[in-house]
Amino acid sequence: MNKTTTETERQSDVLRALLLERRATLQREIDRLIAQHRDQHGHFQDSSVLDLEDMSLRDATAAQQIALLEARTRQRIQLDEALRRLDEGTYGVCEDCEEPISAGRLRALPFARRCVACQEQFEVFERIVQREDREEA
Structure with missing residues (x-):
């Protein structure tokens, strides 16, 4: 049984909505991670003297946040590519x-x-x- 154009368009719209929803969720998480990193970096900058333990904690936390931010950004880029493929009809x-x-x-x-x-x-x-x-x- 062949799908009608309307059914195909409806499926495409549902897929687009799903992809856009996941992309928006990822973007909110990216924004939250950036704000969190900025806040923590500011907290450590405001401290007059950092001891070795504080510097170690700052560096470990920053590295973890950056790794998570990079992973989320890669996923967002992949979703953008999926949306492009959907537009091209190759999704x-x-x-x-x-x-x-x-x-x-x-x-x-x-x-x-x-x-x-x-x-x-x-x-x-x-x-x-x-x-x-x-x-x-």
């Missing part, structure tokens, strides 16, 4: 084998670019490249 299609990505995978990872099999192959390839890079260094 939900594996960029390697061009087969449909399962609905379950897209529910779990709405920004998935590959089907499970192709993603596994991609990760194996990445590990090989990383291992070779480490061996060359």
Whole structure:
């Protein structure tokens, strides 16, 4: 049974709303992390003298916040790319084998670019490249 244009547009609208909702949630978290980092950095700056323990805590907290901020920013960028693919009509299609990505995978990872099999192959390839890079260094 073929889907009508209206059904396809409705599904696209639902997907877009889901992606935009997840993106907005991520953006709020990014904004919160930035504000939190700014507040904590200001707190440590206001302290007249930092001892070694304070400096260690400041550095560890900052590193943790920055790592989390980077992860959330990468996810937001992936959602932006998913929205672009939705606009182009390629959302939900594996960029390697061009087969449909399962609905379950897209529910779990709405920004998935590959089907499970192709993603596994991609990760194996990445590990090989990383291992070779480490061996060359």
